Amino acid sequence: MGPILEARAVVKELVGPQEPVRAVDGVDLVIQRGEFVAITGPSGSGKSTLLYLLGALDRPTKGEVLVDGISTNGLAETKLAGLRNAKIGFVFQFHFLLPELTAVDNVAMPMMVGGMGSAAARKRAGELLEKVELGHRAQHRPHELSGGQQQRVAIARALANDPLVLLGDELTGNLDTKNGDLVYGWLRAQNRERGQTIVIVTHNLELAAHADRVIELVDGKVAGLA
Numbered sequence: 774m775g776p777i778l779e780a781r782a783v784v785k786e787l788v789g790p791q792e793p794v795r796a797v798d799g800v801d802l803v804i805q806r807g808e809f810v811a812i813t814g815p816s817g818s819g820k821s822t823l824l825y826l827l828g829a830l831d832r833p834t835k836g837e838v839l840v841d842g843i844s845t846n847g848l849a850e851t852k853l854a855g856l857r858n859a860k861i862g863f864v865f866q867f868h869f870l871l872p873e874l875t876a877v878d879n880v881a882m883p884m885m886v887g888g889m890g891s892a893a894a895r896k897r898a899g900e901l902l903e904k905v906e907l908g909h910r911a912q913h914r915p916h917e918l919s920g921g922q923q924q925r926v927a928i929a930r931a932l933a934n935d936p937l938v939l940l941g942d943e944l945t946g947n948l949d950t951k952n953g954d955l956v957y958g959w960l961r962a963q964n965r966e967r968g969q970t971i972v973i974v975t976h977n978l979e980l981a982a983h984a985d986r987v988i989e990l991v992d993g994k995v996a997g998l999a
């Protein structure tokens with residue numbers, strides 16, 4: 774099987790107003806298939822930046838990220854996009870739903886990009902929306918949904934292509950406890966039933982405690998052992 778995600782001596786420098794910021798400063802970690810991992814740490818510790826790197830949305834300044842054994846360094850942008858669409862589901866802190874599309878079409882989009890016909894994609898999208906208890910809102914546009922509902926659409930969209938890995942950034946950050954528990958429950962079910970690897974960034978320590986493993990970041994570095 775082997776690791777699904779691997780970071781080797783990863784550094785990410787971002788251009789700040791004065792000097793460059795080392796948002797990620799020499800991270801080594803290995804995430805095995807089927808793990809449920811929480812990444813925690815104070816605000817500004819590099820959690821989002823690291824998650825973007827692990828999700829192949831960005832490339833490291835130094836070091837190497839491997840997704841399912843493939844180094845992202847050597848891949849051209851189109852190959853990288855294909856790898857992401859096929860293997861990774863991403864739920865961002867801000868949902869980035871397409872405002873002009875209905876919920877069902879937002880969820881269907883990654884499947885159509887992956888080559889599925891629109892009828893089949895919409896059918897599966899409807900089923901995924903049912904799963905996150907939004908079947909009754911399938912025809913709504915994002916602005917006609919609450920923040921929590923938009924996030925559930927984003928989760929359904931992330932699951933569209935049955936990804937090997939689901940990455941979530943502060944998924945439960947703006948949800949109340951009940952909704953936070955629901956989201957956690959869906960992720961855990963995906964993890965158990967489909968063997969999906971889940972990596973979530975969270976400052977909610979209660980939620981993190983439910984993960985199989987917690988990785989803590991401090992100043993762009995892993996505190997303790999990853």
Ligand code: ADP
Pocket residue numbers: 787788789794795796814815816817818819820821822823
């Ligand atoms: P976290 O998600 O843990 O709050 P981030 O990964 O967002 O942390 O940010 C890590 C560090 O990088 C912070 O010091 C932040 O100010 C800086 N940073 C984040 N994004 C950018 C950017 N686009 N340009 C410059 N600096 C950034």
Ligand code: MG
Pocket residue numbers: 820821822
């Ligand atoms: Mg963040």
